Amino acid sequence: MAKSEMKKKPSFLHELFKTKKIAALGLCLLIFFLLVAVFADVIAPVKAVDGQIPTSVLEKLQPPSLKHPFGTDSVGRDLLSYMIYGCRTSVILGIVCTLLSTIVSLIIGVASAVIGGWFDLIVQRFVDAWQCVPGMLIMLIMMSILGNGLIQLIIVISIPAGIGGSRMVRSAAIAVKDSGYAKMSTMLGGGQLWKMIQHVTPNILPMIIMNLAGSLGGVIMMEASMNFLGFGVSVNTPSWGAMLSGQGRSNMYVAPWLAMVPGIAIAIMVFASAMLGDGVRDILDPRLKGGVGSYSGSKLKKIVEQKKQDLNMI
Amino acid sequence: MAKYTVKRLLLLIPTLLLVCVIVFALLRMVPGSAVDQIMYKYSTAGITVTKEEVAARLGMDKPWFEQFGIWVNGLLHGNMGTSLFQAESVGAIIKRQLPVTLELGVLTLILTNLISIPLGLYCAARQDAISDQTIRVISVILMSVPVFWIGTLVLIYPAKWWNYAPATMYTPFLRDPIANLKMFIVPSILGAMTQAGAQIRMVRTMTLEVMRQDYIRTAWSKGVKEKRILFRHAFRNALIPVITIIGGSIAGLVGGSVILENMFNLPGIGQQMVNALSNRDYPLVQGCVLVFSIFVMVVNLIVDLTYKVIDPRVEID
Numbered sequence: 001m002a003k004s005e006m007k008k009k010p011s012f013l014h015e016l017f018k019t020k021k022i023a024a025l026g027l028c029l030l031i032f033f034l035l036v037a038v039f040a041d042v043i044a045p046v047k048a049v050d051g052q053i054p055t056s057v058l059e060k061l062q063p064p065s066l067k068h069p070f071g072t073d074s075v076g077r078d079l080l081s082y083m084i085y086g087c088r089t090s091v092i093l094g095i096v097c098t099l100l101s102t103i104v105s106l107i108i109g110v111a112s113a114v115i116g117g118w119f120d121l122i123v124q125r126f127v128d129a130w131q132c133v134p135g136m137l138i139m140l141i142m143m144s145i146l147g148n149g150l151i152q153l154i155i156v157i158s159i160p161a162g163i164g165g166s167r168m169v170r171s172a173a174i175a176v177k178d179s180g181y182a183k184m185s186t187m188l189g190g191g192q193l194w195k196m197i198q199h200v201t202p203n204i205l206p207m208i209i210m211n212l213a214g215s216l217g218g219v220i221m222m223e224a225s226m227n228f229l230g231f232g233v234s235v236n237t238p239s240w241g242a243m244l245s246g247q248g249r250s251n252m253y254v255a256p257w258l259a260m261v262p263g264i265a266i267a268i269m270v271f272a273s274a275m276l277g278d279g280v281r282d283i284l285d286p287r288l289k290g291g292v293g294s295y296s297g298s299k300l301k302k303i304v305e306q307k308k309q310d311l312n313m314i
Numbered sequence: 315m316a317k318y319t320v321k322r323l324l325l326l327i328p329t330l331l332l333v334c335v336i337v338f339a340l341l342r343m344v345p346g347s348a349v350d351q352i353m354y355k356y357s358t359a360g361i362t363v364t365k366e367e368v369a370a371r372l373g374m375d376k377p378w379f380e381q382f383g384i385w386v387n388g389l390l391h392g393n394m395g396t397s398l399f400q401a402e403s404v405g406a407i408i409k410r411q412l413p414v415t416l417e418l419g420v421l422t423l424i425l426t427n428l429i430s431i432p433l434g435l436y437c438a439a440r441q442d443a444i445s446d447q448t449i450r451v452i453s454v455i456l457m458s459v460p461v462f463w464i465g466t467l468v469l470i471y472p473a474k475w476w477n478y479a480p481a482t483m484y485t486p487f488l489r490d491p492i493a494n495l496k497m498f499i500v501p502s503i504l505g506a507m508t509q510a511g512a513q514i515r516m517v518r519t520m521t522l523e524v525m526r527q528d529y530i531r532t533a534w535s536k537g538v539k540e541k542r543i544l545f546r547h548a549f550r551n552a553l554i555p556v557i558t559i560i561g562g563s564i565a566g567l568v569g570g571s572v573i574l575e576n577m578f579n580l581p582g583i584g585q586q587m588v589n590a591l592s593n594r595d596y597p598l599v600q601g602c603v604l605v606f607s608i609f610v611m612v613v614n615l616i617v618d619l620t621y622k623v624i625d626p627r628v629e630i631d
Contacts, residue, residue: 061443125329126326128332129329129333129335131605132565132611134610136568137568137587137603138336138340139573140591141591144594224460224462225460225462228460228574229573230588231591241460244466253474263463263467266463267459267460268458270458271454271457271458274458275454
């Protein structure tokens with residue numbers, strides 16, 4: 001803790017690239033996926049027509065070649081183009097679901113903490129019960145009722161995740177709510193809504209942003225799992241999970257690349273967001289700073305140095 | 315302790331009631347859709363039914379609170395309703411399939427802990443050494459790789475290279491334990507791999523946190539051997555958060571079991587639920603979700619009760 005205060009505090013990105021190399025790699029990979037998603041129409045070798053990759057019966061189940069770097073599927077769609085458009089689906093889902101679920105947790109968590117009393121008790125009992133029902137099952141049921149589709153999937157992933165995440169928001173908000181300035185606001189006649197928006201939310205926002213990158217990976221994995229079970233985006237929307245479970249599994253002996261490519265893509269995306277999430281948390285979370293690990297061997301020396309610096313600070 | 319247990323058991327009742335409300339609301343509050351779906355199902359099978367008939371059969375012609383009352387009343391009498399498409403009571407179906415899911419869950423849980431606790435402790439003891447870094451990277455890779463993808467590969471490549479395929483015919487454990495385990499071993503290893511990825515990291519972090527405590531420093535300075543510090547001083551104190559994590563992972567385990575059961579053709583509740591959902595067999599779905607939720611609740615209770623056993627300092631009110 002003393003070290004970072006004594007030196008000029010390095011910028012966040014600088015620190016990320018300097019000390020958290022794998023997290024920085026994660027960030028680069030995510031930016032790469034984002035660019036692929038944005039410029040899908042430009043970079044895809046076979047352009048989509050009305051959001052669908054053109055089929056070609058003559059070229060079905062081609063192994064990877066120069067013309068089709070990832071091969072083709074059983075209706076002759078170019079897998080590379082499919083993956084590029086599928087990336088767009090994943091990126092949209094990832095971003096929208098992460099934001100939406102955060103908003104849901106914020107509303108529930110902050111309201112529950114600030115209003116308190118009976119409201120808090122009832123809401124928390126509800127959240128408790130909700131968390132007893134495994135998320136996957138809730139999502140499957142909601143999906144089967146709403147039907148397949150991108151918007152449906154967004155709702156179905158975001159709302160359960162939001163309700164689950166509201167716990168953490170609530171406990172953070174309770175700590176802020178009892179601080180001096182928040183109490184002062186009430187004394188000066190500030191309403192509860194004002195307190196929620198003006199005092200509590202901005203103060204817990206860093207903690208929430210810290211967790212955004214990490215939850216992105218969860219969303220991608222959920223999307224893939226739901227598509228795998230057949231409750232995902234509609235058939236016409238390119239999706240990595242759907243390619244893996246549909247074409248990948250039914251042609252797994254003749255065309256293994258149909259399962260390999262989307263699987264690796266999902267793994268890379270989840271890996272990238274998990275690593276970025278970890279790095280961001282390590283840098284931003286004050287509780288994880290300043291520790292020197294176990295007291296074994298050479299590390300004791302470091303502690304002594306740290307203690308000396310702390311004394312110098314005083 | 316006994317008082318606390320009783321209190322927790324009593325607290326389960328309102329939670330359970332709320333779970334019932336949630337499960338019920340999820341399926342019924344969306345107006346008409348269940349009825350429409352079932353009518354569609356019948357019409358594709360060439361049977362004409364009127365909307366009223368379907369609604370009456372589902373009990374959906376009554377107001378929702380009455381429906382809820384009937385369902386909960388049935389539950390209290392041990393009756394979960396009758397499946398719409400299988401001529402069997404929901405209770406009987408679940409009773410038949412629960413052992414499969416439980417076996418998969420327990421095996422996965424055991425394997426997860428067998429992998430993650432030793433590796434996590436090892437990483438904490440050798441913090442930032444090459445071996446620690448390697449294990450951490452591997453654990454993140456395990457976390458990132460979708461279980462259904464590895465599952466697909468396990469179904470493809472061993473079959474291609476060595477003509478080996480995981481067994482897909484279910485044999486009950488009591489009839490033939492070897493054949494039964496042969497069938498469960500691959501899915502439970504897969505499930506354990508994904509869970510272990512997250513858990514190794516947790517065990518490592520928690521142990522490291524404990525390793526920073528003053529009593530560990532005291533132990534070092536009075537010359538206690540590393541092994542003893544690790545197991546007696548650090549791990550026992552790190553166990554509480556670790557057990558919390560194990561409890562928290564149960565809900566995820568259930569989600570994973572849905573995928574694994576579907577993939578390896580295990581006739582468990584997870585597979586049943588997905589089939590029931592695509593059949594729009596809502597009473598069966600309700601039953602499956604309820605059983606899963608009770609399972610999660612009971613595990614959470616056991617986890618809370620274990621705290622006191624592991625750490626006598628834990629105050630329970």
